[in-house]
Amino acid sequence: MYSGSINNLQFEDLDLSATLNSGQMFRWNRDEDGAWRGMVGGRRLRLSQSANGETLYYESDGADANEATGAVRSFLRLDDADLPAMAAEWSAKDLSFAEAWASRPGIRILRQDPEECFFAFLCASVAPIARIRGMLTAVATEFGVTGESGYTRFPEAGQLATASEVRLRELGLGFRARRIVEAASCLAILPQGEIAALRQASLKEAKERLTQFFGVGEKIADCICLFSLDKDGAIPVDTHIWRIARARYAPELAGKSLTPQNYAKVTAAFHRFFGDKAGWAQQILFYRQAVNRDDKARKTIK
DNA sequence: GCTTAACCTGGACGC
DNA sequence: GCGTCCAGGTTAAGC
Secondary structure, rough: OOOOOOEEEEOOOOHHHHHHHHOOOOOEEOOOOOOOOEEEEEEEEEEEEEEOOOOEEEEEEOOOHHHHHHHHHHHOOOOOOOOOHHHHHHHHOOHHHHHHHHHHOOOOOOOOOHHHHHHHHHOOOOOHHHHHHHHHHHHHHHHOOOOOOOEOOOOOOHHHHOHHHHHHHHOOOOOOHHHHHHHEEEEEOOOOOOHHHHHHHOOHHHHHHHOOOOOOHHHHHHHHHHHHOOOOOOOOOHHHHHHHHHHOOHHOOOOOOOOOHHHHHHHHHHHHHHHHHHHHHHHHHHHHHHHHHHHHHHHOOO
């Protein structure tokens, strides 16, 4: 049970379920009534939307409604971008984006906890979303702190640094286990908030810093930058975005491999088409290509 | 600077 | 039932 009351705010341009299910984060769960449960900044939140999508309801730990409102607005970045205006501009220029937006408007970029986001995407290499969820749940259960509510807070770097590679392999992380142990050990001896402090850095500086950690390449660094550090120009070029880019935005790369130079060309192409908030456009295109396709496949199987 | 192999694992798919 | 492929990558070695 949540100690706070149910609050609400009016916000029309949000598709809560698509946003929370768009592959940006992996530890929020959906209740039978459709509401989503998760943690933001150590605070439990439960979010839902009215049927017409115009009202966002939220429950939170703690009695301070203003703090809860601030946490929700910050997590969903409700004050950071006029998404409909951006989408209208992008749709006018690009048919592929227009189709993606028309099929599922309202997918926003989140502002997650940077350290949890760092470890989450370190686990995400070559793994389907279901497996990523499983790995993170296992790690949180083993090394995190479970409160009276039964919800487990993701472990901090210092806690993860006590994990052995062997134990993490037993939990199903495979070759990612070494990466988690090494990154946690490095982070644990740095001042707390080292990753979060990169919000003040440029995208280039943040990526340079993140890729110094063993196991963090360009794609993972871009995920951390976009989904937790407010770097709206970050373009995580995964297998789906690479496919989309070659088909639509950088056709000169057809038949080529994803080398560091071509990765940079994809990023530049997205910036050419979508400007300095290209990361938001990327996420909407990604959802249509990856998540939507998976959902259709699941329905077909049923 | 590019290509390739290796790294874990579970589910989907074809036979 | 079994083998193969693929999934939100990264690293290191070889050329």
